[in-house]
Amino acid sequence: MKKNPSEQAATSATAPEHASAGQGAQSILRMRSKLSFERLVEMGAKMGMENPLFLCHDGAAKATTHIDGKEYINFSTYDYLDLNTHPEITAAVNEAALRYGTSAGASRLVGGERPPHRILERAIADFYEVEDAIAYVSGHATNVSTLGFLFGTRDAIFYDGLAHNSLMQGARLSGAERYSYTHNDCDALEKMLREHRAQHRRAVIVTEGLFSMDGNIPDLPRLIRLKKEFDCMLMVDEAHSLGVLGATGRGVREYFGVNPDDVDMWMSTLSKTLCGCGGFIAGRHELVEFLKYGSPGFVFSVGMPPIVAAACAKALELLQREPERVHRIQRISQFFLQYAQGKGLDTGAAQGYAIVPVMVGDSMVAGFLANALFRRGIYVMPITFPAVKEGQARLRFFLSASHTEDLIRRTLDAVAEELPRAQETVDNYRREHQDME
Ligand SMILES: Cc1ncc(COP(=O)(O)O)c(C=O)c1O
CATH class of the missing domain: 3.40.640.10 (Type I PLP-dependent aspartate aminotransferase-like (Major domain))
Structure with a gap:
């Protein structure tokens, strides 16, 4: 995946130190290159994927969030009861x-x-x-x-x-x-x-x-x-x-x-x-x-x-x-689960309480799907190997008491549309680069 600006700055700031690093530091850097999250980011970049990690938000992350001045429906915060900034x-x-x-x-x-x-x-x-x-x-x-x-x-x-x-x-x-x-x-x-x-x-x-x-x-x-x-x-x-x-x-x-x-x-x-x-x-x-x-x-x-x-x-x-906050997160989570299943999406073992994955399978497809949703104003993280076993990559949706049915419908409609496209992008890339893999 391409580096985002803050990462680019961090890399160039530390480059001279790396260049003069001793043997011990070099071996750490070799080990670092094997870290799977980083490897995945690198592989994704080769395929044209944007790095979804370490984005800088303009304000508090609620049911929606702002990144670089643009509003996104946000499924990447643990603010289950919508209490942050109360x-x-x-x-x-x-x-x-x-x-x-x-x-x-x-x-x-x-x-x-x-x-x-x-x-x-x-x-x-x-x-x-x-x-x-x-x-x-x-x-x-x-x-x-x-x-x-x-x-x-x-x-x-x-x-x-x-x-x-x-x-x-x-x-x-x-x-x-x-x-x-x-x-x-x-x-x-x-x-x-x-x-x-x-x-x-x-x-x-x-x-x-x-x-x-x-x-x-x-x-x-x-x-x-x-x-x-x-x-x-x-x-x-x-x-x-x-x-x-x-x-x-x-x-x-x-x-x-x-x-x-x-x-x-x-x-x-x-x-x-x-x-x-x-x-x-x-x-x-x-x-x-x-x-x-x-x-x-x-x-x-x-x-x-x-x-x-x-x-x-x-x-x-x-x-x-305010127990009604608890009731709201429970209600909206159940709605999310049912709507997702109604769209034919695989929600794995989720029971409809605050966390609902949409199972994707391939880590790269999950990354591309997250990218496509981001372009459509939806912020959700792909969970890939090594956080889960390869083949079990997913988008993980964290829900909040302040998510509305409308936001969820818009999101899941977009997921259902973009999932086959992300799969196709990855399949095409793999077919074209078969010899190089
Ligand atoms: C189940 C579980 N336990 C512990 C932790 C660690 O908590 P914290 O991120 O607050 O350090 C997490 C973090 O996400 C978690 O999901």
Whole structure:
């Protein structure tokens, strides 16, 4: 794909340094050229594809967004409940900034806390109806640091095959034995637990409340039964289910009506529905205290800026005060799913909650399709290898409570028209360049 202007600037600014790089740096650069996202961008450029990555938006990304002065229907934001830029959140941030500045200054362990940290953690614990919560400065770091810290070489981590990268990185860091079970396949998990659980000291089952690639939901009641039968902990990453699932947005536990204490670690990012940045673990007080005193991503990292804590606390308050936002995201997601299926588009395993993929198959076709839609004023990201297996590339639509039926009809009509054209472009290129491949 062609480089966009900011990338061109970045490349030329760093070129002299690369040119004089030593052996170690050279080997890093060789490795870098093998990174698949980058390879795909390069291959796409040869075929005339524009790079859809790293575009600079003129303002806040909502149901629509502006890039280079042009308006696009936007399906690439996690602002599920349409809370980002809400005046009450902005006011809370302004007030916190005036009082506490923009930085926590140091790790909370040594630099101390500010009231917004405590208010947010209390609100999260109450929301989940558990004893306590800890907020980390990054969602990704929450998973890496929590799993990496709590588990060790004598333990086992059983995780869903589609678990987010941060969960897998945490599992790897822990040194525990890792068992990946087929996505959402509780029979496969049970078999693994039967075979391997007894060989380990502690064990944890790790899943997501709503899967970020396929938009589907795990069988949480069965996972709870398995965790009890095999004496495991259970961790549920609610990055995409908080605010989206359940009659009042309380996530996958409300969707299934399970007891919150049956999950040992409710994890979520704060960057999606709560439109801030960071992550949390909610659960028993003892566990939270253990993490607060030991988990490296908390102890050895600066505290979350109080302005972010204030933003997330206000967003959580709004979510509870205005459940109609939850109903809107649920309604519009179901509409999207049904309309897409009505147009003959393949929506994979999606259940119609905030994330709906349109399966394309070939990574290049997905890239060209995204390009064509972009030209028609629709901003949606192609998800390609290595984020998903080759052959399972897709466009991933993130929906927002402020998307309208009209925007969705326009979008899906365009997808249905452009998909065969994108396929044809790639087929033609491959035919013409057969000898060169
Ligand atoms: C399921 C899941 N967990 C964790 C993360 C990491 O969260 P953050 O981007 O807030 O660091 C993401 C990010 O998209 C995610 O989808």
